[in-house]
Amino acid sequence: MKSYKVAVIGAGDMGSNHAAAWKLAGHEVISITDIDEPRAQSIANQYELEKVYTDYKQAAADPEAEIISICLPLPFHAPVTIYAAQQGKHVFCEKPLANSFQDAAAMEEAVRKAGVQFGIGFQRNLSNSLKQVKQWADEGKFGTPMVINSTNMMEVRPKRIMHDANGNNGPIMDTGCHYFLMWQTIFGSKPKSIYARGGILAKDRAELSHIQSLAIDTGIITVEYESGDIAEMTVSWGLPAGFKMGGRTDRIFGPKGGAEGSFNNVTDRLMLYEGGEKEEVPVDRNQNLHQDQFALFAEAIEKGEPAPVSFQAGKEMLAVTLAILESIETEKVVSYVHP
Ligand SMILES: NC(=O)c1ccc[n+]([C@@H]2O[C@H](COP(=O)([O-])OP(=O)(O)OC[C@H]3O[C@@H](n4cnc5c(N)ncnc54)[C@H](O)[C@@H]3O)[C@@H](O)[C@H]2O)c1
Structure with a gap:
């Protein structure tokens, strides 16, 4: 090569x-x-x-x-x-x-x-754990419709530009795209409608007082897909310093079973739930x-x-992001418009 x-x-x-x-x-x-x-x-x-x-x-x-x-x-x-x-x-x-x-x-x-x-740079979509969850979804292990719940909860970012609406524009813009791509990959479907509520938890924090326009740092996001599957995310970058609650977990479930873990990260295991059974499934983290x-x-x-991942993916994630921000602002359900 x-x-x-x-x-x-x-x-x-x-x-x-x-x-x-x-x-x-x-x-x-x-x-x-x-x-x-x-x-x-x-x-x-x-x-x-x-x-x-x-x-x-x-x-x-x-x-x-x-x-x-x-x-x-x-x-x-x-x-x-x-x-x-x-x-x-x-x-x-x-x-x-x-x-x-x-x-x-x-x-x-x-x-x-x-x-x-x-x-x-959507490298997280290449993780072995995501491949595994996608395979289970395709095999029908969870049944349909599927529901994914993702959380990304952190303290105020040390990189202050992350909180600037004119900078990286908060977690929904900055980190959301990894999740929106992961959800659409697992479901094999495009978003249909979006509803979100959110706000700024860190609005009184002294370390952000120099920022004129603070980005929304917290949201509860629901995205419904054309397939009927639903993704939901709780995201916050407005938590106190040293915050210890488990920050990043993904769970998928449906009428037949579910799985739990960190789906778009390098990880060594996922939990698989089928009926009443629970199994720890190893994942190759050597990547x-x-x-x-x-x-x-x-x-x-x-x-x-x-290029395998280029403008189309970037624009689709931007469309979801802007629809979420619009929903938070208007308090209305927003239809996804495919770019
Ligand atoms: N793919 C991923 O998983 C992932 C993870 C983290 C960050 N990112 C993205 O990567 C980008 C950079 O993030 P980061 O965490 O490395 O930020 P960072 O703050 O660590 O680094 C950015 C660097 O850019 C420099 N810089 C700023 N303006 C410049 C300019 N005009 N010319 C030259 N240098 C300039 C800064 O001095 C700084 O050193 C962001 O868009 C972020 O969203 C992606």
Whole structure:
């Protein structure tokens, strides 16, 4: 397989993950970029990367770079994707795709015009535990209709931009997309209607007082699918520091049985419930989801095929996200409009 030269933009948590995983997938990371130069330098030292930039434009215009791997906060996904595509570079961008359909359309147009490939970071959908739950759902182990209940409950995020409506826009935008994709994968169906209630639990927190427009940090979300299956999520990033309640669990159940675990994470076991029986089912946790997604993306580029997970998935998750936020605002059931 061809080894591509990759420029990683953003030297935070995801930047570090991307640098490691592109290398593991057999590609060469040629540069790291961050406005915070010492941060970029530290990743360069850790992964023995040759070049350090502070300006994404320089990194994307570097003639050596073939793939630009974007690990920046949400407001930069559109401008950096567009600039990188204009330089003729393939783009791999972290989720979520964009904050609006206007930005998503501009990104897609730039990528189409440049004739490059675009991939998005929904690596959690590649987990072995999700494959297992999907297989059980397809085999009819749970019966129909199925109900999924997911929880994602955390203390106020140390990365304050996560709470900024003009930044990563809270958990429904930032982390919701992983769950919405997981639900639609398990059900094999598209959403039909959405109802959600929510608010801002952390509105009086001193550490967020500098943010002008706080994002909704808490929601109870119900999504009904065309198949008749239903997903429900309780999400909050407004909990007190050190909050210890089990934060991330998924449960699926139907008239015949159910399963419990962390469905879109690397995990070593799932619980399966059939009738009155309960079984702990081992799951192979020997996988690096970022490495796997980069291998699939690079393979698609090499074969000249469309990226396996790209704009369509990103836009579908954006449509669910915006419908949830609309439902919270209007207090009405919102129909899902397929993008
Ligand atoms: N796929 C996943 O599971 C997953 C997990 C976590 C985060 N993410 C996504 O990855 C993206 C980045 O998140 P993170 O957790 O790495 O954030 P982070 O805050 O750890 O890192 C972001 C970095 O970008 C830098 N930066 C900001 N603006 C810049 C600019 N204009 N030019 C250059 N550098 C700039 C910051 O200095 C920071 O170092 C977000 O969109 C987030 O939603 C995805």
